[in-house]
Amino acid sequence: MTTKIEKWDIFELNLEGPKTGNPFLEVDLTATFKYKHRTVEVAGFYDGEGVYKIRFMPDKEGEWTYETDSNREKLNGKKGSFACVKAENNNQGPVRVDNKYHFAYAEGTPFYQIGTTCYVWNHQGDELEEQTLETLKEAPFNKLRMCVFPKRYDFNQNEPEYYPFAGSLEGDWDFERFNPEFFQHLEKRIKQLRDIGVQTDLILFHPYDDEKWGFSRMDEKTDDRYLEYVVTRLAPYRNIWWSMANEYDLLENKSMADWDRFFRIVQENDPYQHLRSIHNCRGFYDHGKPWVTHCSIQRHETGKADEWRQKYGKPVVIDECGYEGNIHHGWGNITAKEMVHRFWAGFSNGGYVGHGETYVHPEDILWWSKGGVLHGESSPRLDFLKEIMKDMGQVKPSDVSWDNSIENDRGNYLAYLGNCTQSINYYIDLPEENDYEIEVIDTWDMTVEKQEGTYSGRSKVDLPGKPYIAIKATRI
Numbered sequence: 001m002t003t004k005i006e007k008w009d010i011f012e013l014n015l016e017g018p019k020t021g022n023p024f025l026e027v028d029l030t031a032t033f034k035y036k037h038r039t040v041e042v043a044g045f046y047d048g049e050g051v052y053k054i055r056f057m058p059d060k061e062g063e064w065t066y067e068t069d070s071n072r073e074k075l076n077g078k079k080g081s082f083a084c085v086k087a088e089n090n091n092q093g094p095v096r097v098d099n100k101y102h103f104a105y106a107e108g109t110p111f112y113q114i115g116t117t118c119y120v121w122n123h124q125g126d127e128l129e130e131q132t133l134e135t136l137k138e139a140p141f142n143k144l145r146m147c148v149f150p151k152r153y154d155f156n157q158n159e160p161e162y163y164p165f166a167g168s169l170e171g172d173w174d175f176e177r178f179n180p181e182f183f184q185h186l187e188k189r190i191k192q193l194r195d196i197g198v199q200t201d202l203i204l205f206h207p208y209d210d211e212k213w214g215f216s217r218m219d220e221k222t223d224d225r226y227l228e229y230v231v232t233r234l235a236p237y238r239n240i241w242w243s244m245a246n247e248y249d250l251l252e253n254k255s256m257a258d259w260d261r262f263f264r265i266v267q268e269n270d271p272y273q274h275l276r277s278i279h280n281c282r283g284f285y286d287h288g289k290p291w292v293t294h295c296s297i298q299r300h301e302t303g304k305a306d307e308w309r310q311k312y313g314k315p316v317v318i319d320e321c322g323y324e325g326n327i328h329h330g331w332g333n334i335t336a337k338e339m340v341h342r343f344w345a346g347f348s349n350g351g352y353v354g355h356g357e358t359y360v361h362p363e364d365i366l367w368w369s370k371g372g373v374l375h376g377e378s379s380p381r382l383d384f385l386k387e388i389m390k391d392m393g394q395v396k397p398s399d400v401s402w403d404n405s406i407e408n409d410r411g412n413y414l415a416y417l418g419n420c421t422q423s424i425n426y427y428i429d430l431p432e433e434n435d436y437e438i439e440v441i442d443t444w445d446m447t448v449e450k451q452e453g454t455y456s457g458r459s460k461v462d463l464p465g466k467p468y469i470a471i472k473a474t475r476i
Contacts, residue, residue, distance in 0.1 A: 305351025
């Protein structure tokens with residue numbers, strides 16, 4: 001019976017091979033997949049206990065054949081085929097850059113990024129991790145930033161259940177042997193995110209090691225081998241985005257040449273060319289480099305999104321604009337209203353923004369790091385924004401207003417008046433040759449009020465005299 005695999009799903013070939021020696025270093029395994037006159041070569045990986053795996057994400061419907069190649073006879077020359085069939089349900093394929101400044105699924109549907117951050121939710125044990133997944137099912141977030149490695153920082157002092165390398169915390173890590181159980185757990189969580197429609201923005205390095213584990217201070221060979229292994233295992237998951245680092249410039253033992261090399265390793269080992277970015281603390285990496293697909297930025301000035309769009313010519317995602325919460329750090333105690341405002345300021349300047357939450361918890365379960373449940377007030381307002389983003393479609397900055405304003409390709413406009421406006425009226429400069437309907441949007445109270453009549457040219461709009469208001473003009 002022919003094996004059937006959905007387009008953009010995963011075909012997995014499991015093979016038995018040698019256990020002796022060090023299979024991570026000594027066994028080479030690849031497979032060539034063919035569809036008509038097209039060929040794709042993918043690497044295999046060792047999954048422990050004598051099991052070797054080859055994973056492949058087909059992107060064309062029809063018959064695919066494969067053949068393995070290995071320096072071990074038992075793994076060499078294995079042939080087979082499968083049928084790639086139509087994608088179903090929520091399978092829309094991987095997300096790509098679309099229309100220069102935006103994103104879309106491979107099947108064509110635009111992707112409007114409303115992201116959040118849960119750095120090490122996948123290192124908290126099954127009960128809390130499952131609770132996080134349940135929360136995400138009801139939340140508006142369609143992308144989640146998370147780390148491969150565990151993290152040690154304020155509110156993060158617990159040890160993970162699994163470690164990425166053989167060895168022990170008490171002894172020395174064997175950086176030449178991966179711990180398959182660690183990666184099996186990681187990919188389980190990535191798969192679960194995929195199945196609820198959440199993209200995984202996977203952070204490959206971070207500086208928050210606290211001199212304890214040494215994962216942030218590995219040597220060059222170990223870094224490179226780690227990247228190759230992670231990409232080989234995880235690239236076939238359609239919901240993967242690669243983030244080279246969180247706050248790359250705090251990893252003082254890595255040079256700019258290292259980061260350039262990491263990008264190239266990921267790019268060269270990923271047959272599917274998932275999105276690639278890098279996140280900063282102080283200074284920006286040069287997002288204009290060809291291997292960077294989009295900007296991942298840490299700044300609270302989300303209204304500068306258009307400035308960065310123009311500078312780099314790529315989609316701008318302000319992944320970290322501060323966190324809604326009440327902890328003692330300045331970056332983690334903005335109000336929910338300020339969080340929502342920063343999202344709207346980014347959107348109305350042609351960019352995308354990321355959420356995070358850091359409310360003090362008696363057990364140090366803060367969403368920004370460990371997940372769990374949401375305690376803040378911004379989440380439903382971001383859901384409201386997401387619906388407006390979908391309605392507006394892909395946008396670009398406009399000049400109909402002196403405030404933050406955007407337009408779409410249907411000739412509709414949106415102006416966001418910000419967090420200081422107390423005006424009772426407003427003037428918006430619409431094209432004189434067209435008629436428009438105008439709606440006043442309260443971004444905090446989540447109301448939309450249609451104004452009477454039609455408008456064109458310089459138009460006066462009555463306002464409620466409060467902040468966080470947007471004006472939408474729809475061409476009739």
